Amino acid sequence: MSRIRRRQFDGGIQLTPMIDVMTVLLAVFMVTTPMMTTGIDLDLPRAGRSAMTGNDHAIQISVDKAGRYYLAETQLKRDEIVKRAVAMRGENPDLTIMISGDSSADYGAVMSMMGRLKDAGFQKVGLRTQPE
Numbered sequence: 001m002s003r004i005r006r007r008q009f010d011g012g013i014q015l016t017p018m019i020d021v022m023t024v025l026l027a028v029f030m031v032t033t034p035m036m037t038t039g040i041d042l043d044l045p046r047a048g049r050s051a052m053t054g055n056d057h058a059i060q061i062s063v064d065k066a067g068r069y070y071l072a073e074t075q076l077k078r079d080e081i082v083k084r085a086v087a088m089r090g091e092n093p094d095l096t097i098m099i100s101g102d103s104s105a106d107y108g109a110v111m112s113m114m115g116r117l118k119d120a121g122f123q124k125v126g127l128r129t130q131p132e
Helices: 015-036 078-093 107-119
Strands: 059-063 069-071 073-078 097-101 124-125
Touching: 059 078, 059 107, 069 078, 073 078, 078 107, 097 107, 107 124
Parallel strands: 059 097, 097 124
Antiparallel strands: 059 069, 069 073
């Protein structure tokens, strides 16, 4: 009698191809996500070799060359931005604020925003720049 060998069926999931696909997707999203960010068109001042961009969780406030204030992409009055930032600080006491001022914006408008935020009790307020 001859014996017929039967292959055992392996019902397990092969993870190697799935890991390869996930790695490629991760790389694609890491490269394309920064290109998809939108915002106010500003010409940031140049300072030093490294840019100060802040972190992803910081509140982004912008001052354009006409002296208009923006919270993210929404144009608001300066005092309204401060009120909203104070409300956000209630949820996160270690909140960081990054101010992006156009290089041709009035220096007083940028510093006025920074002063109001400092008066409201914010300790972590920075100015965004781009490298030279």
